[in-house]
Amino acid sequence: MPPSPTGKLHVGNVRTALFNWLFARKTGGSFILRIEDTDADRSRAEYEQALIDDLRWLGLEWDEGLEKGGDFGPYRQTDRFGLYRDHARKLMEEGHAYYCFCSQERLDADRQEQQEKGLPYKYAGHCRDLSSGEVESRIAAGEKPTLRLKVREGEISFRDLVFGQVTVSLAEIGDFILLRSDSSSQYNFACVVDDALMRITHVIRGEGHLTNTFRQVLLYEYLGFPLPDFAHLSTILGPDGSKLSKRHGATSIGEFREKGYLPEGLVNYLSLLGWTPPEESGEVLAIEEIIRSFDLGHVNKSPATFDIAKLNFINRSHLKNLGDGLLAEKVYSFLVSGGVLPDREGPEIMEWVGQAADLLEKYADTLADFPGLVRDLLSFDPDKGMADPEVLEILSEPDAAACNKIV
RNA sequence: GUCCCCAUCGUCUAGCUUGGCCUAGGACACCGCCCUUUCACGGCGGCGACCGGGGUUCAAAUCCCCGUGGGGACGCCA
Numbered sequence: 001m002p003p004s005p006t007g008k009l010h011v012g013n014v015r016t017a018l019f020n021w022l023f024a025r026k027t028g029g030s031f032i033l034r035i036e037d038t039d040a041d042r043s044r045a046e047y048e049q050a051l052i053d054d055l056r057w058l059g060l061e062w063d064e065g066l067e068k069g070g071d072f073g074p075y076r077q078t079d080r081f082g083l084y085r086d087h088a089r090k091l092m093e094e095g096h097a098y099y100c101f102c103s104q105e106r107l108d109a110d111r112q113e114q115q116e117k118g119l120p121y122k123y124a125g126h127c128r129d130l131s132s133g134e135v136e137s138r139i140a141a142g143e144k145p146t147l148r149l150k151v152r153e154g155e156i157s158f159r160d161l162v163f164g165q166v167t168v169s170l171a172e173i174g175d176f177i178l179l180r181s182d183s184s185s186q187y188n189f190a191c192v193v194d195d196a197l198m199r200i201t202h203v204i205r206g207e208g209h210l211t212n213t214f215r216q217v218l219l220y221e222y223l224g225f226p227l228p229d230f231a232h233l234s235t236i237l238g239p240d241g242s243k244l245s246k247r248h249g250a251t252s253i254g255e256f257r258e259k260g261y262l263p264e265g266l267v268n269y270l271s272l273l274g275w276t277p278p279e280e281s282g283e284v285l286a287i288e289e290i291i292r293s294f295d296l297g298h299v300n301k302s303p304a305t306f307d308i309a310k311l312n313f314i315n316r317s318h319l320k321n322l323g324d325g326l327l328a329e330k331v332y333s334f335l336v337s338g339g340v341l342p343d344r345e346g347p348e349i350m351e352w353v354g355q356a357a358d359l360l361e362k363y364a365d366t367l368a369d370f371p372g373l374v375r376d377l378l379s380f381d382p383d384k385g386m387a388d389p390e391v392l393e394i395l396s397e398p399d400a401a402a403c404n405k406i407v
Numbered sequence: 408g409u410c411c412c413c414a415u416c417g418u419c420u421a422g423c424u425u426g427g428c429c430u431a432g433g434a435c436a437c438c439g440c441c442c443u444u445u446c447a448c449g450g451c452g453g454c455g456a457c458c459g460g461g462g463u464u465c466a467a468a469u470c471c472c473c474g475u476g477g478g479g480a481c482g483c484c485a
Contacts, residue, residue, distance in 0.1 A: 004485050039484055104483075111482085120409035121481055146483055163412065164424095172410050172481080180483040187485050211411055211480040234413080235478060243478075269419095272434090276420055283419090283434055300420075303478060307418050310435045320448085 002034045002191070002205075005048035008252035011306060012206065012236045012244060014058065015270045019233060020204045021060045022271065022294040032198065033065030035076045038190050043078075054253050058263045059287065072198040077190050084185035087193050087223060088147055088178050096222045097178060099135050099145035100127040122174030123148065144181040149189075149219070151175050156214045161202075161231035162299050168214045176215060188215045196225035204231045204296070207303075231296055234274055234303040244306050262322075265315030272314070273304040284317040 003013055024031035033055070037043035052066065064070035074080055091097040100123075107123070114121045128150065139145065151174065157167035178189040185193075191212075195203060210232045220227050238248035250256060256266055264287060271290050272283060278293050 002485090006485075036485065042484075100483095107483085115408075118408045122409095166411065168411060174481085177483055182483080184483085186483070191485090206479095207412075208479055209485085212485085214411085214480095232412090237478080239418085241477070272419060274419090276433090279421070279433065302413050304420090305418060307435070310419065313435055 002036045002194075003051055004036045004039065004042070005044060005051055006039065006042040007047060008254055009051050009054040010244075010251050011253060011256075011270065012251075014054070014253050014266075015236060015273055016204065016206055016233055017055060017060055018058075018267060018270050019231075019275075019296070019299070020202075021062075022291055023202060023204060023231075023296055024063070025291045026294045029201065030063040030070075031060075032070070032200070033062040033068070033075065034194060034198070035066060036187065036190070038077045038185055038187060040078075040184070050254065054257075057257060058253065058267055060267075077185070077194065080190070080194065081184060083197065084179065084190055084193055085183065088185075088189070091149070091178070091222055092147070094222070096150050097147050098128060098150055098175075099130070099139070100148045100175075100177075101130075101138055101143055101145045102126055120172065122172070123176070125175055128175065146177045146181050147179040148175040149178055149215075149222070151218065156217050158213060158217050158227065158230060160210070160213075161229055161296050162234075163210065163232055163301055166210065166213075168211075170218070173215060173218075188212055189219065192216045192219040192223065192225070195228060196220070196223065200228050202229045202231065204233065207232045207234050231299070233299065234301060236273060237303050237305045239305060239307075241305070248306070249308070261311075261315050262318050265311070265318040268318065269311045269314040272310075273306070274300045276300075284314060284321075 003009070003017070021031050023029070033052075035048060037048070048066075055062070062068060064072070065075040088097060102123075106126075110124050111121045127145075127148070135145075151170055153170055155167055155169045156173075157165065159165050176188065177186045179185055194200075213230055213232070217227065236244045238244045240248075244251055250259070253266065257263075267287060268283075268285055268290065271277075271285075271294070275294070275298060277283060277285060277290070281289060281293060
């Protein structure tokens with residue numbers, strides 16, 4: 001599981017993490033957390049920490065990697081640049097790579113020209129056959145070249161565990177960059193070196209990487225590394241059919257946590273995106289049951305739409321399975337974190353918790369979703385035995401802020 | 408634009424590998440009825456799909472081709 005710390009952990013990434021984790025648990029393998037932070041501009045330490053917190057909150061503990069250590073560290077790519085350079089040198093010595101002095105401007109111009117002609121962009125190979133003398137003198141003169149892979153002719157093909165056999169002509173792939181001019185590693189290269197050195201057996205990642213995999217397979221070939229198994233997971237779409245993003249509402253798992261969703265509910269729902277448990281077991285499952293029946297070979301290829309209504313149903317079901325004591329505790333801390341109740345001891349708090357416990361007993365079999373439950377608690381009137389419609393109105397879109405409003 | 412990939416109810420999907428058991432099954436949502444002092448929960452029932460067109464075959468949701476729609480890649484991002 002190699003995330004980039006370039007933003008909040010998104011449900012799509014979590015689904016990928018989850019499938020990696022499930023596969024590792026199912027097969028008795030190790031789930032490894034490696035940070036892909038080779039993009040210095042976008043990577044931020046705070047995102048890395050949030051990512052760790054989110055993964056732990058969900059219960060997706062890793063066996064090896066960040067904060068955990070292991071035999072194949074370091075587990076942060078910025079700490080591994082030396083390794084990449086070593087392998088780059090090897091590729092160069094074997095004639096599979098070359099220095100490229102093309103300026104950004106020249107590349108942009110090439111790209112634009114190709115586009116206008118309606119051709120796919122591909123590096124034109126200007127520097128492919130520079131003499132070693134020229135290379136040396138330009139480097140001596142202070143030019144900072146990138147290192148490119150000399151892509152062979154023919155085709156490349158691999159068998160994906162989800163998508164099956166996929167093939168592409170190498171004529172489609174230009175000589176791509178291995179090391180940037182600041183000598184840091186580009187993603188595809190770092191990824192292959194790490195996966196090989198860390199003895200990764202299964203690469204399970206988002207579908208967006210399917211075409212990167214062609215490049216990577218070529219790198220495995222040149223580097224003489226054994227090929228791991230690849231499994232690509234379809235994209236998660238928003239209700240309008242486009243890739244799920246912020247404008248579709250809550251997408252970061254932090255937001256779901258704040259709204260009071262249960263980690264087990266979220267994990268259960270996400271496991272259902274692209275995968276189906278055996279029919280006889282139903283869809284509301286404890287994590288152990290998911291592990292037991294999880295099967296990568298039965299993962300769907302087509303993109304899945306994120307459906308909040310079904311998430312709510314799954315979450316609600318887990319809420320009901322929680323039991324009164326645990327539930328009262330969760331409700332209380334939810335209200336505290338939302339600022340509805342003060343985080344302190346006191347008679348009025350005890351009274352409230354007492355009422356909550358009574359109510360939970362009464363409502364034991366009738367729980368809705370978490371915010372719905374809170375809504376009931378706040379508006380329950382024992383004399384009338386019914387909810388106050390005005391309060392219900394305010395809380396029809398219940399969240400922590402709305403709860404705050406009425407107290 | 409070029410390449411890679413995908414296509415079953417509104418949504419998640421089973422079935423497709425090994426064509427007939429599919430008048431296409433389940434779940435969420437929705438609608439109705441029952442239960443209930445309200446709501447909810449629960450029970451029962453309903454609505455609802457094989458993207459289009461050609462093949463192959465005695466037989467196609469399942470295999471092949473074309474079209475259409477969608478996603479992804481084409482970066483000194485990952």
